[in-house]
Amino acid sequence: MRIELQKRAGTSTLFSIVSPLLALALTLVAGAIMFWLLGKSPMNALYIYFVEPLLDVWSLHELAVKAAPLILIAVGLSICFRSNNWNIGAEGQFTVGAITGSILPVLNPEWHSPVILPLMLVMGMMGGALYAGIPALLKTRFNTNEILTSLMLVYIAQLFLDWLVRGPWRDPQGYNFPQTKSFQPEAVLPEILDSGRAHLGIVFALVAAVALWFMMRFMLKGFQVSVLGQSERAGRFAGFSATKMVWFSMLLSGGLAGLAGISEVAGSIGHVQPVISPGYGFTAIIVAFLGRLNPLGIIASGFVLALTYLGGEAAQLSLSISDKVSRVFQGLILFFVLSCDTLIHYRIRFVSTPSAEAEAKN
Amino acid sequence: MIKGGSVSVSGGVEASPLLSVQGLTKLFGSFAACNSIDLNIGHGEIHALLGENGAGKSTLVKMLFGVLQPSAGTISWEGAPVVIPSPGDARKLGIGMVFQHFSLFEALTVAENIALSLDPKTPLAKIAEETATVSRAYGLPLDPSAHVADLSVGERQRIEIVRALLQNPKLIILDEPTSVLTPQEAERLFETLMRLKAEGRSVLYISHRLEEVQRICDRATVLRHGKVTGACDPRQETPASLARMMVGTEVAEVKRDSADALGDVLVQVNNVSVASRTPFAVALKDISLKVRAGEVLAIAGIAGNGQSELFDAISGEYPISDNDGILLRGKPVGRLRINGRRLLGAGFVPEERHGHAAVSAMPLSDNLLLARSRSDRKAFLSGGPLGILKRDAILSASRRICSMMDVRKSGEDPTAGSLSGGNLQKFIVGRELDRQPSVLVVNQPTWGVDAGAASRIRQALIDLAKAGSAVIVISQDLDEIFEVATTIAVISDGKLSDPYPAGELTLEQIGLLMGGIHESHAGVETADAH
Numbered sequence: 001m002r003i004e005l006q007k008r009a010g011t012s013t014l015f016s017i018v019s020p021l022l023a024l025a026l027t028l029v030a031g032a033i034m035f036w037l038l039g040k041s042p043m044n045a046l047y048i049y050f051v052e053p054l055l056d057v058w059s060l061h062e063l064a065v066k067a068a069p070l071i072l073i074a075v076g077l078s079i080c081f082r083s084n085n086w087n088i089g090a091e092g093q094f095t096v097g098a099i100t101g102s103i104l105p106v107l108n109p110e111w112h113s114p115v116i117l118p119l120m121l122v123m124g125m126m127g128g129a130l131y132a133g134i135p136a137l138l139k140t141r142f143n144t145n146e147i148l149t150s151l152m153l154v155y156i157a158q159l160f161l162d163w164l165v166r167g168p169w170r171d172p173q174g175y176n177f178p179q180t181k182s183f184q185p186e187a188v189l190p191e192i193l194d195s196g197r198a199h200l201g202i203v204f205a206l207v208a209a210v211a212l213w214f215m216m217r218f219m220l221k222g223f224q225v226s227v228l229g230q231s232e233r234a235g236r237f238a239g240f241s242a243t244k245m246v247w248f249s250m251l252l253s254g255g256l257a258g259l260a261g262i263s264e265v266a267g268s269i270g271h272v273q274p275v276i277s278p279g280y281g282f283t284a285i286i287v288a289f290l291g292r293l294n295p296l297g298i299i300a301s302g303f304v305l306a307l308t309y310l311g312g313e314a315a316q317l318s319l320s321i322s323d324k325v326s327r328v329f330q331g332l333i334l335f336f337v338l339s340c341d342t343l344i345h346y347r348i349r350f351v352s353t354p355s356a357e358a359e360a361k362n
Numbered sequence: 363m364i365k366g367g368s369v370s371v372s373g374g375v376e377a378s379p380l381l382s383v384q385g386l387t388k389l390f391g392s393f394a395a396c397n398s399i400d401l402n403i404g405h406g407e408i409h410a411l412l413g414e415n416g417a418g419k420s421t422l423v424k425m426l427f428g429v430l431q432p433s434a435g436t437i438s439w440e441g442a443p444v445v446i447p448s449p450g451d452a453r454k455l456g457i458g459m460v461f462q463h464f465s466l467f468e469a470l471t472v473a474e475n476i477a478l479s480l481d482p483k484t485p486l487a488k489i490a491e492e493t494a495t496v497s498r499a500y501g502l503p504l505d506p507s508a509h510v511a512d513l514s515v516g517e518r519q520r521i522e523i524v525r526a527l528l529q530n531p532k533l534i535i536l537d538e539p540t541s542v543l544t545p546q547e548a549e550r551l552f553e554t555l556m557r558l559k560a561e562g563r564s565v566l567y568i569s570h571r572l573e574e575v576q577r578i579c580d581r582a583t584v585l586r587h588g589k590v591t592g593a594c595d596p597r598q599e600t601p602a603s604l605a606r607m608m609v610g611t612e613v614a615e616v617k618r619d620s621a622d623a624l625g626d627v628l629v630q631v632n633n634v635s636v637a638s639r640t641p642f643a644v645a646l647k648d649i650s651l652k653v654r655a656g657e658v659l660a661i662a663g664i665a666g667n668g669q670s671e672l673f674d675a676i677s678g679e680y681p682i683s684d685n686d687g688i689l690l691r692g693k694p695v696g697r698l699r700i701n702g703r704r705l706l707g708a709g710f711v712p713e714e715r716h717g718h719a720a721v722s723a724m725p726l727s728d729n730l731l732l733a734r735s736r737s738d739r740k741a742f743l744s745g746g747p748l749g750i751l752k753r754d755a756i757l758s759a760s761r762r763i764c765s766m767m768d769v770r771k772s773g774e775d776p777t778a779g780s781l782s783g784g785n786l787q788k789f790i791v792g793r794e795l796d797r798q799p800s801v802l803v804v805n806q807p808t809w810g811v812d813a814g815a816a817s818r819i820r821q822a823l824i825d826l827a828k829a830g831s832a833v834i835v836i837s838q839d840l841d842e843i844f845e846v847a848t849t850i851a852v853i854s855d856g857k858l859s860d861p862y863p864a865g866e867l868t869l870e871q872i873g874l875l876m877g878g879i880h881e882s883h884a885g886v887e888t889a890d891a892h
Contacts, residue, residue, distance in 0.1 A: 220749030239701035
């Protein structure tokens with residue numbers, strides 16, 4: 001016997017809209033079971049995980065700090081995914097953006113000028129875009145699979161960062177800690193409000209999301225993205241170039257990931273260190289799909305996934321559970337989102353294989 | 363159930379044919395793809411199945427191989443009626459099939475590919491050994507450890523044949539086997555078929571190449587529009603008489619004013635050759651054509667003879683290297699892309715509606731923009747380089763097209779995928795007509811379209827030419843060709859015949875040209891016929 005997915009004749013519009021919420025509900029149920037198996041009270045644990053972080057002003061700021069890179073990366077990825085280009089290496093582009101954006105403050109710590117911050121942001125974007133340009137070049141020139149190349153480039157970027165902060169960029173007065181000097185005040189991304197740590201990064205994220213939503217909905221460019229993503233042949237008939245679209249989508253998503261990287265370093269960390277991201281570049285893939293690849297939806301899903309990071313920290317403190325729980329929740333969300341979407345479009349059918357049937361007859 | 367065993371010609375079943383089919387019918391909705399087909403295949407016989415595309419050949423063999431279930435009629439195997447619920451059961455009976463498009467995994471070796479279709483318990487070494495033996499014995503040399511990706515198309519076909527032979531079939535079905543082969547490879551295949559015949563096995567040979575059929579087949583069954591139009595010994599027939607059975611004898615009525623004055627040459631193709639892009643594509647060989655204002659050039663031919671490749675070259679979806687190879691309104695455009703050619707006043711309608719001419723999941727208005735985002739930039743876009751879509755303008759143009767072509771749809775702006783084939787095709791043709799193109803190139807304008815929509819589309823093409831445009835219609839449907847054409851040329855194996863005025867060409871001559879018989883030969887045959 002084998003299991004087959006059979007395409008449904010019609011797709012329920014209601015379920016398509018409700019699907020992400022359904023996935024979230026199922027994640028909570030699965031999470032409750034997990035807490036119960038760990039010997040914790042499920043309701044209390046879910047409260048600490050998902051509700052408590054929303055009750056304090058400082059932790060709302062933290063939510064914005066964590067949502068900013070997720071949203072910024074995910075809106076770029078949504079354009080990529082919609083155009084059928086699978087950039088899985090945003091984590092690497094984030095890292096390279098953080099490195100190239102930090103060149104100025106690390107090498108010129110005494111440069112006190114208001115232009116340094118805009119320059120850093122531009123260099124961070126360019127770094128991320130160029131790094132995403134590598135898989136784009138490989139794909140357009142050699143037809144290489146961008147999933148593999150962009151993913152492998154993540155590890156190269158991370159190890160390069162590690163080498164930099166342990167080697168040439170290490171702060172000589174830093175007691176041998178593997179990190180650079182703290183950035184000069186002019187090179188730090190300002191906070192939005194006095195009440196907490198949320199910095200301009202979240203503003204960049206919201207602006208990028210709205211701009212890309214506008215592009216996808218009202219501009220010819222967005223139309224090209226959708227057409228080439230659904231049928232390259234129809235795109236060719238329309239006179240749109242699939243090659244140019246590879247470049248456009250990869251450079252765009254790489255640039256936004258790079259901007260997220262430099263914003264993280266210049267905003268929340270203030271110096272460069274070996275680990276600058278708890279996997280934002282990978283989590284952003286979940287954010288993009290949970291937001292239905294719609295930039296406005298991604299704003300909402302970005303905050304939801306940011307909450308899993310915060311909840312993980314809270315659970316570690318109050319419930320003494322490993323912060324790996326946040327990874328579990330992220331995995332559960334992706335699993336349920338994808339399976340809800342699949343089951344909306346397909347029904348499961350159990351088919352007995354012909355040979356088994358024939359043997360049974362004989 | 364009858365089990366496939368060793369092949370023996372002797373025995374009590376001698377009197378009954380190996381395979382006998384009576385009144386076999388397959389309905390798709392109300393459309394009869396096969397209509398009460400009778401067919402007998404004797405032991406040790408090479409039996410040809412002839413017919414144009416859409417004649418029902420594929421449907422018939424799919425029923426024989428258990429891929430489709432007949433709506434009515436019976437299949438008898440060695441005198442006993444059988445039901446063939448699946449290809450596995452067909453193999454057990456002793457029917458092997460070699461498909462036109464291969465089902466091979468490129469990354470696996472020859473032996474591994476063969477193992478996939480056999481009993482999973484057989485060890486790979488044994489399969490490799492048998493493969494080597496069988497392939498040598500039948501003159502189909504194959505290295506069992508070679509990777510499929512490294513093999514030529516002819517060698518890949520050998521794998522399919524050997525795979526079928528390893529199951530010791532009594533009947534082998536070959537679907538257009540020579541369409542992918544070089545003449546030398548085809549020669550070897552014929553030798554193999556003769557050897558199979560000598561062993562008492564039977565072959566059902568599907569083809570539209572008349573010379574081949576005459577050369578190797580003992581008997582032929584000819585299909586047209588899902589019905590048997592002839593059963594004969596091909597060696598007793600002339601290519602002309604076979605062609606007549608294949609394309610029908612009814613005389614097409616040409617309802618055109620032949621006195622239409624023709625204007626300037628609007629499309630010209632000069633000696634264009636294009637290498638094939640994929641193993642299954644056809645190379646274009648030295649194609650030349652001219653179409654004048656007011657003229658409809660119809661290009662006839664059996665599918666897969668270079669029609670799509672010709673369309674790609676003329677539309678500019680795949681520009682060619684020789685810029686002077688194609689002229690549109692006198693301007694060389696060979697290297698120009700599709701939108702550049704549209705700006706010169708050309709319009710294009712590809713064969714495949716879903717995923718080529720239209721994106722199924724997108725609404726009609728988006729599909730209108732698909733073909734006209736560049737040529738109607740002023741009307742549909744604003745904001746200069748930003749390219750902001752003017753939804754209202756696009757929607758009203760889409761409405762205009764729907765009412766002009768009588769596109770029946772549910773809702774204001776439904777997705778292309780929700781329309782029936784005929785209505786979507788009317789929209790796709792209307793999308794181009796709405797621009798009043800001076801040149802229109804259409805590939806298979808009414809393929810899979812209901813009769814009402816088809817006649818509306820054909821009328822629109824004739825009217826467009828009357829208004830002074832040059833129209834190229836690529837079609838497999840001869841009735842359609844005679845209905846719309848002022849000039850007819852035939853494409854076969856990537857070569858285009860000379861153009862003939864529509865009134866002077868008979869169905870028989872077209873049939874011969876489609877069958878790959880050279881022009882001079884065709885001329886002689888028709889001279890005899892008159």
